[in-house]
Amino acid sequence: xxxxxxxxxxxxxxxxxxxxxxxxxxxxxxxxxxxxxxxxxxxxxxxxxxxxxxxxxxxxxxxxxxxxxxxxxxxxxxxxxxxxxxxxxxxxxxxxxxxxxxxxxxxxxxxxxxxxxxxxxxxxxxxxxxxxxxxxxxxxxxxxxxxxxxxxxxxxxxxxxxxxxxxxxxxxxxxxxxxxxxxxxxxxxxxxxxxxxxxxxxxxxxxxxxxxxxxxxxxxxxxxxxxxxxxxxxxxxxxxxxxxxxxxxxxxxxxxxxxxxxxxxxxxx
Numbered sequence: 001x002x003x004x005x006x007x008x009x010x011x012x013x014x015x016x017x018x019x020x021x022x023x024x025x026x027x028x029x030x031x032x033x034x035x036x037x038x039x040x041x042x043x044x045x046x047x048x049x050x051x052x053x054x055x056x057x058x059x060x061x062x063x064x065x066x067x068x069x070x071x072x073x074x075x076x077x078x079x080x081x082x083x084x085x086x087x088x089x090x091x092x093x094x095x096x097x098x099x100x101x102x103x104x105x106x107x108x109x110x111x112x113x114x115x116x117x118x119x120x121x122x123x124x125x126x127x128x129x130x131x132x133x134x135x136x137x138x139x140x141x142x143x144x145x146x147x148x149x150x151x152x153x154x155x156x157x158x159x160x161x162x163x164x165x166x167x168x169x170x171x172x173x174x175x176x177x178x179x180x181x182x183x184x185x186x187x188x189x190x191x192x193x194x195x196x197x198x199x200x201x202x203x204x205x206x207x208x209x210x211x212x213x214x215x216x217x218x219x220x221x222x223x224x225x226x227x228x229x230x231x232x233x234x235x236x237x238x239x240x241x242x243x244x245x246x247x248x249x250x251x252x253x254x255x256x257x258x259x260x261x262x263x264x265x266x267x268x269x
Contacts, residue, residue: 095164
């Protein structure tokens with residue numbers, strides 16, 4: 001797999017993305033309706049998960065363990081990171097099993113299989129938008145003023161989406177052949193959260209450990225969100241820049257592998 005082939009497949013991806021936009025949105029609408037149909041609270045469920053986690057983390061880490069929060073009230077400190085972390089975990093959890101969940105479609109008709117992955121990102125992105133509305137209320141309550149640095153959320157989110165999509169290309173393809181992947185993902189995500197500065201600030205990580213800790217691509221991204229929203233500061237440009245390189249390389253090569261694997265999805269699934 002060389003860089004020329006990766007580039008060609010990447011161009012094909014962009015072409016198919018433009019061609020099948022309507023299919024992506026159709027899958028996304030179907031996923032959203034299936035998720036919230038016949039529920040009492042509807043889209044409020046998008047808020048309840050990060051909000052309940054925020055309460056637990058505030059009690060355990062903010063009250064009992066007295067974890068520092070860089071001078072920011074712990075509820076908004078944790079919630080501002082949890083909404084982006086929840087977006088990641090929902091995308092990975094749903095996207096990993098999406099091929100198997102749509103086995104009848106995959107067997108019967110051809111369509112670019114990555115449209116299912118992109119539809120997951122769109123539907124979970126809606127949950128992120130809804131959950132982010134609570135952040136606005138918390139900022140007002142705690143009298144935290146936004147600055148122009150909040151615009152850094154956009155490039156950070158783009159990097160996160162690229163990284164998530166690349167990871168989904170790997171996990172969704174592997175889950176077609178090894179269903180253990182779908183079972184192991186929830187455990188992996190739980191452990192991953194504690195290796196990411198969601199419940200604690202990056203500043204508590206010892207200096208000797210930090211270079212290894214930052215090998216986790218989500219660590220500088222989550223820390224960057226918090227800096228931009230709550231501290232009014234730009235993220236350390238080196239760290240998200242390295243994350244962007246990792247995300248783009250992951251997407252390029254994982255997508256090549258995904259397109260090769262999808263040829264046998266209909267036979268195996």
